[in-house]
Amino acid sequence: MEITSETLDRTLGLLGELIVLRGFPTQRLVVCGGSSLLALGLVSRTTTQDVDVLAKMEDGSLVTPRPLPEWLLALAAEVGRQLALPGGWFNDRVAEQTLFNCGLPAGMQERLTLRNYGAGLLIGFISRRDQIFLKLHAAVDRDGGRHLQDLIDLKPTAEELRDAAEWTRTQDPSEGFLFNLRVLLKEIGHEAPGAHH
Amino acid sequence: MKLPVPTTKSELRDPLLRLLWRQWSALGVPGQLAGGRAMIDPEALVLVSSAFARHDARLFEEMFDWLRSNGRWINVLRLTRLQKEHVLGDASILAALAEHLTEDSANLKWKVLLKAEPANKQLALFPHLAVLGGTDEKFARWGWLRPPVERRGLSRSPRMDQPSTFLVKLRALFGRQSRAEVMAWLLSHEAGHPAQVARETGYFRGSVQNVLNELELSGHVQASRRGREKHFSAVRAQWRFLLTWTDEPGAEFPRWLPWASLFSLVQRVNDVVERPGFEASSEDLQAIELNRVMEPVAARLREEGYAPPVEKFPAVGGSGMVLLELRRMIEELDQ
Numbered sequence: 001m002e003i004t005s006e007t008l009d010r011t012l013g014l015l016g017e018l019i020v021l022r023g024f025p026t027q028r029l030v031v032c033g034g035s036s037l038l039a040l041g042l043v044s045r046t047t048t049q050d051v052d053v054l055a056k057m058e059d060g061s062l063v064t065p066r067p068l069p070e071w072l073l074a075l076a077a078e079v080g081r082q083l084a085l086p087g088g089w090f091n092d093r094v095a096e097q098t099l100f101n102c103g104l105p106a107g108m109q110e111r112l113t114l115r116n117y118g119a120g121l122l123i124g125f126i127s128r129r130d131q132i133f134l135k136l137h138a139a140v141d142r143d144g145g146r147h148l149q150d151l152i153d154l155k156p157t158a159e160e161l162r163d164a165a166e167w168t169r170t171q172d173p174s175e176g177f178l179f180n181l182r183v184l185l186k187e188i189g190h191e192a193p194g195a196h197h
Numbered sequence: 198m199k200l201p202v203p204t205t206k207s208e209l210r211d212p213l214l215r216l217l218w219r220q221w222s223a224l225g226v227p228g229q230l231a232g233g234r235a236m237i238d239p240e241a242l243v244l245v246s247s248a249f250a251r252h253d254a255r256l257f258e259e260m261f262d263w264l265r266s267n268g269r270w271i272n273v274l275r276l277t278r279l280q281k282e283h284v285l286g287d288a289s290i291l292a293a294l295a296e297h298l299t300e301d302s303a304n305l306k307w308k309v310l311l312k313a314e315p316a317n318k319q320l321a322l323f324p325h326l327a328v329l330g331g332t333d334e335k336f337a338r339w340g341w342l343r344p345p346v347e348r349r350g351l352s353r354s355p356r357m358d359q360p361s362t363f364l365v366k367l368r369a370l371f372g373r374q375s376r377a378e379v380m381a382w383l384l385s386h387e388a389g390h391p392a393q394v395a396r397e398t399g400y401f402r403g404s405v406q407n408v409l410n411e412l413e414l415s416g417h418v419q420a421s422r423r424g425r426e427k428h429f430s431a432v433r434a435q436w437r438f439l440l441t442w443t444d445e446p447g448a449e450f451p452r453w454l455p456w457a458s459l460f461s462l463v464q465r466v467n468d469v470v471e472r473p474g475f476e477a478s479s480e481d482l483q484a485i486e487l488n489r490v491m492e493p494v495a496a497r498l499r500e501e502g503y504a505p506p507v508e509k510f511p512a513v514g515g516s517g518m519v520l521l522e523l524r525r526m527i528e529e530l531d532q
Contacts, residue, residue: 014481021482082485 001084002047005038011083012051012117015090018075019120027072028057028122029065030112032134033094034150036125040113043153049086052094054134055104057124062109064100065092094134102171105133129163132156137168140180152188161190209470209520212527213463214253217246223361225267225353226259232361235530236381238456239365240276240399244286245460249467251290251341254323261294263352268298270355270365272373273306279399283461283494288313290322293339297346316340358441360451366439375400379408380431383418384439385453388430390423397455397501454530455501458494465490466523480517487519 003011019027031039034048055062068091076090112124126134132154138147156164165181220242223232243264250257264271280286288310295310315338321328322336322343333345357366367377378398382389389397395405409429412418417436420429433450440448469475469486478486 010481014479014485017479017482018485021478021486078485078489079481082481082488 001086002049003035003038003051003085003089004047005041007083008035008038008051009117011079011085011089012115012121012123014079014082015076016117016119016121018079019072020118022071022075024069024071024075024120026120026122028124029053030055030057030062030108030124030126032126032131034146037131037150039115039123039125040128042128042131043150045150045153050089050091053090053092054095054099054126057109057122062104064097065095066097068092098171105130105167128154129160132160133164133167136161136164136181136184137171140168140177140184141172148184148188158190161185209463209467209524209527210249210252212524213245213249214256216527216530217242217250218253218256220361221246221256221260221263223359224263224270224355224365226256226263227351227353228259232359233530234360235452235454236363236385237361237365238454239271240279241285241456241460243271243276244280244283244291244457245464247286247290247294248464251322252324254326257323258349259352261297261346262349264294264298265301265304265348266350266352267354268301268304268307270368270373272368273309275378275399277309279457282399283457285457285461285464289316289339290341293336293341296335296338313339360442363439363451375404376408376412379405379412380436382453383412383429383431384433384436384450386430388421388428390426390428394429397453399457455498455503458498458501458503459526459530462491462494462498463523463527465494466519470520484519491519 001007019025030053031051032054033050033052034045035051037043037045038048053065053068056065073090079085080087080089108126108130109124111127111130113127114122114124116122132151135147135151135154136156139145139151165185168181169178218226218228219232220237222228223237224239224242243260246256246260250260280288280291291310292313295307298304298307299311317340319337319340319342322341328342328344331345332342336343336346355362355365357369364377364381367381371377371380375398378400379394382394382398391406391409392402394409395402398405409418409420413420413429416432418429418431420427422428436450437448440450466487469490475483475486
């Protein structure tokens with residue numbers, strides 16, 4: 001079963017309940033990707049395969065969630081079995097260390113939409129602006145696909161795309177990335193930063 | 198049509214108590230309920246009763262009375278092995294019973310149950326009855342408040358002419374040792390290898406292997422090789438004289454049921470549904486918690502070939518459906 005906007009609350013709510021029942025500490029996590037888009041109703045897509053954990057909220061800042069605690073993954077697996085979700089539905093694959101070395105988009109934390117799933121789980125869903133940043137990076141990095149479609153669905157303005165493009169260059173300043181970025185932006189009718197230089 | 202689902206704990210407990218009454222009555226406790234077609238496992242019965250009989254004070258007292266006069270039929274070493282292996286029964290109630298039983302020198306073997314952890318709080322043994330007047334000191338030491346024990350002496354010895362007491366009959370013939378269970382198992386199955394017989398009867402493989410080899414020498418039990426395994430079977434026609442309750446030529450030997458596993462399943466589920474706040478949690482959470490405790494027992498039952506009742510349990514759904522299926526299972530058992 002894929003995750004829909006209706007089942008997302010049930011899924012995360014169950015995980016939160018289990019965390020409390022088994023006596024584990026409350027988790028404060030930042031989620032991006034398809035589940036975040038569904039939670040905030042930002043795009044037309046209706047399902048996602050997984051919940052992408054991007055970061056952990058700790059002492060007023062966002063830090064890498066890796067490695068997610070074994071017990072948390074075990075509880076997620078129990079939830080997955082109960083709700084027939086795809087294996088590995090709860091993961092930190094997106095939380096690459098580069099993001100933390102080079103920096104997440106400035107102000108991301110302040111723009112989070114916070115939701116409590118019981119006393120055991122607090123989720124911060126990233127904003128539309130931050131989704132644009134991450135989706136642009138992922139679309140260039142991973143050759144379009146679903147990320148590009150999500151990016152188009154987010155209907156970014158030229159200014160948002162320019163800011164996002166500048167941020168992606170902090171993640172990967174290579175010439176190859178810039179080339180691909182320009183190609184992608186042209187494809188969707190925008191110009192890349194430095195295109196006139 | 199949606200089936201009515203049990204909503205209270207007593208809806209699981211009540212059919213279990215009826216089953217326990219039937220089994221204890223068959224063993225000799227005063228009562229009018231007859232035992233079923235399956236043979237009773239006396240140790241599994243004592244264990245599960247230690248956890249549940251206190252919800253029916255009369256059943257508890259009758260069981261206690263029976264143990265005082267008929268305790269010799271219980272194999273206490275096997276009882277402790279089943280208790281440990283299946284996490285079955287209530288150790289503190291067993292210890293309190295043992296403390297009383299060991300007053301009689303004939304029951305000294307029960308001392309092994311006094312190794313349980315001492316109680317750190319006290320509860321009413323019979324939750325539905327107020328404790329008025331004095332309390333029993335021995336039970337109180339183990340954390341249970343109840344009126345002083347009175348010996349009624351109404352229990353009788355087990356009647357041997359019924360299917361449900363078949364194992365007790367074999368104990369009368371072979372003694373209170375693995376030979377009785379091994380024969381009972383062989384007579385109710387086509388054939389089996391020593392590891393399988395040992396696992397299902399609650400004995401060590403080595404001792405079961407020795408017993409099977411000796412039984413084979415009698416000529417009334419046969420062995421055949423299947424690959425590397427030696428499979429044993431009883432020559433049933435030669436054992437039909439044991440079916441003293443019937444003259445029917447086609448009568449079957451009583452069924453062997455894995456009572457310890459089945460009772461353990463009921464106890465584990467009951468422990469979960471009795472947790473404070475469980476009823477208020479979501480259906481999904483209830484199902485996860487129930488599956489968590491049921492899965493290992495269900496796997497064992499499947500391995501032992503008792504899948505049908507277990508397969509009925511839903512992998513998803515709230516406690517209501519699980520309790521409903523368990524209630525059905527209990528009601529269908531031993532019919």
